[in-house]
Amino acid sequence: MCRFFLRFLVCSFALVLFHKSPAAGQQAAAPATTEGDFVAKNFPFRSGESLPELRLHYTMLGKPAKDAQGRVTNAVLILHGTGGTGHQFLSPIFAGELFGPGQLLDAARYYIILPDGIGHGKSSKPSDGLHAHFPQYDYEDMVAAHHRLLTKGLGVNHLRLVMGTSMGCMHSFVWGETYPDFMDALMPLACLPVEIAGRNRIWRKMVMDAIRDDPEWKGGEYSTQPRQALRTALDLLMIAGSAPLYWQKVYPTRDTADKGLDDYFKARFAALDANDLLYAVNASRNYDPSPQLEKITAPVMYINSADDFINPPELAIAEREIKKVKNGRFVDLPTSEETRGHGTHTRAAVWKQYLAELLARSEHEGH
Numbered sequence: 001m002c003r004f005f006l007r008f009l010v011c012s013f014a015l016v017l018f019h020k021s022p023a024a025g026q027q028a029a030a031p032a033t034t035e036g037d038f039v040a041k042n043f044p045f046r047s048g049e050s051l052p053e054l055r056l057h058y059t060m061l062g063k064p065a066k067d068a069q070g071r072v073t074n075a076v077l078i079l080h081g082t083g084g085t086g087h088q089f090l091s092p093i094f095a096g097e098l099f100g101p102g103q104l105l106d107a108a109r110y111y112i113i114l115p116d117g118i119g120h121g122k123s124s125k126p127s128d129g130l131h132a133h134f135p136q137y138d139y140e141d142m143v144a145a146h147h148r149l150l151t152k153g154l155g156v157n158h159l160r161l162v163m164g165t166s167m168g169c170m171h172s173f174v175w176g177e178t179y180p181d182f183m184d185a186l187m188p189l190a191c192l193p194v195e196i197a198g199r200n201r202i203w204r205k206m207v208m209d210a211i212r213d214d215p216e217w218k219g220g221e222y223s224t225q226p227r228q229a230l231r232t233a234l235d236l237l238m239i240a241g242s243a244p245l246y247w248q249k250v251y252p253t254r255d256t257a258d259k260g261l262d263d264y265f266k267a268r269f270a271a272l273d274a275n276d277l278l279y280a281v282n283a284s285r286n287y288d289p290s291p292q293l294e295k296i297t298a299p300v301m302y303i304n305s306a307d308d309f310i311n312p313p314e315l316a317i318a319e320r321e322i323k324k325v326k327n328g329r330f331v332d333l334p335t336s337e338e339t340r341g342h343g344t345h346t347r348a349a350v351w352k353q354y355l356a357e358l359l360a361r362s363e364h365e366g367h
Contacts, residue, residue: 031099031107033090035059037122038153040145046286049135056149057122058115059086061099061107064156075111076161077150077175077183079168081190081345082280085121086114088346097348104355110160115149117142117167119279126275132220134279138286139167143174147182159183161359165345166190166310173289176296176325185362186300187355189345192311193302193321195288200310203240204281207233211278220275230272234265240309243341293324300328301358303351305344307335 036058043054065074078089089095098105105112116123118137126134135141150156162183164172169191176186196204211217214229238261251257302322306313313332322330331354333339338350348355 031061031095033059033061038149040148040152043145043148045135045137045141047136047138051124051135053124054118054145055122055124056115056118056145056153057086058113058149058154059090060114060154061112062110064111064154071158072111072156073158073160074109075113075150075156075159076105076163077113077115077146077159079115079146079162079164079171080117080120081166081168082284083120083277084166084168085116087121089114091346094346094348097352098355104352104359105161111156113150113154113156115146117171118145119276119283126220126279127273131275134275136282137279138283139170139174140178140286142283143171143178146171147175147179161185161187161362163187163355164189166342167284169345170284170287170289173293173296174287176298176300177289177292180295180297183298185358186296186298187303187358188300189303189351190305190308190311190342192304192315192317193293194290194317196284198315199312203236204284207236207281208278210236211274217274220278222274225269225272226274227269230269230274230277231265233277234268234272238264241342242309243307243339243343245307245335245337246340249337290321290324293321294326296325296328298327299358299362300325301354302328302330303333303345303354304330305333305335305339305341305350307339308342308344310342 038056038058040054040056042050042052044050062074064072067073078086080086080088097103099107099112101108118141119125119134126132150159159182162172162175162185164170166189169188170193172186172188173191173193175183210232211226211229214226216222216224216226217229251260300322302318304311304313304318311318318330318332322328331351333344333350338347340347344350
């Protein structure tokens with residue numbers, strides 16, 4: 001399941017569905033990783049529900065370092081998008097650009113934490129058995145769970161950096177205003193810090209309605225996946241993650257485009273779970289950090305790309321909202337041969353110079 005999701009929404013929402021990796025000679029090998037699970041006991045959700053045991057899976061690179069006061073000084077939290085997992089950041093286009101020797105987030109220097117969010121990967125999720133009786137989690141629940149993982153599970157009392165892509169981008173804004181003293185810097189990639197509305201909400205509701213309205217969904221208690229619902233959902237997710245310039249290049253004819261769509265569906269349908277997808281998309285329903293953006297004190301480097309279907313630049317929302325963040329900067333990457341629509345967030349080579357600037361600025365400012 002988690003392997004599929006990495007290729008799925010991390011491709012349409014969050015990833016790189018149709019992205020080709022750089023040449024092997026340009027990639028650094030990913031450093032060694034360790035994995036684990038933390039169980040949060042009696043975890044409360046904002047819906048009023050609770051779980052006696054909430055499992056949170058994580059992947060780590062490097063080791064923590066502490067100052068004389070016992071504060072962790074080198075921890076980096078990187079948050080995935082809807083349907084993704086922490087493992088997505090081990091891909092060559094991300095880890096190969098950032099985690100290797102001498103790179104910006106060199107794992108020999110930083111303690112890098114890549115958690116799976118609630119409902120994702122190897123963390124607790126509806127498909128584990130509760131199905132539609134799983135608690136109706138939202139983004140604030142997901143952030144609170146990761147805060148507990150860090151503080152109670154891993155002993156991390158401070159973060160050098162919070163970085164997130166797509167849903168993780170939105171989580172980054174929630175982190176910044178909920179725990180403003182917990183991090184030195186924030187780097188949200190590919191989102192808007194406002195309520196999800198307009199076209200963004202409509203296509204998400206189309207996905208959820210397709211699942212709920214399929215008779216084969218059976219209120220979430222299906223024995224086989226509701227095929228037509230998932231076909232509709234996959235089609236919508238594919239469009240949401242589209243990159244017009246790149247797609248025209250890789251699908252230059254009718255036949256190549258048709259084959260690309262067929263291959264996409266065949267590769268992704270078998271491992272998809274309707275409840276997991278429904279819950280993951282619905283988790284955005286209460287998101288709206290805009291009224292409290294002034295609470296963010298850490299330096300923020302906020303990145304979108306101009307060819308992003310989900311967060312189109314013509315809305316001018318990012319430019320407006322970043323003014324509320326006293327230490328914030330927004331960069332809208334222009335469409336190019338290197339951008340990949342919404343999935344540009346995972347192509348670190350396109351934006352890592354801004355990460356370098358953020359790390360230098362936040363260190364200088366002493367946050």
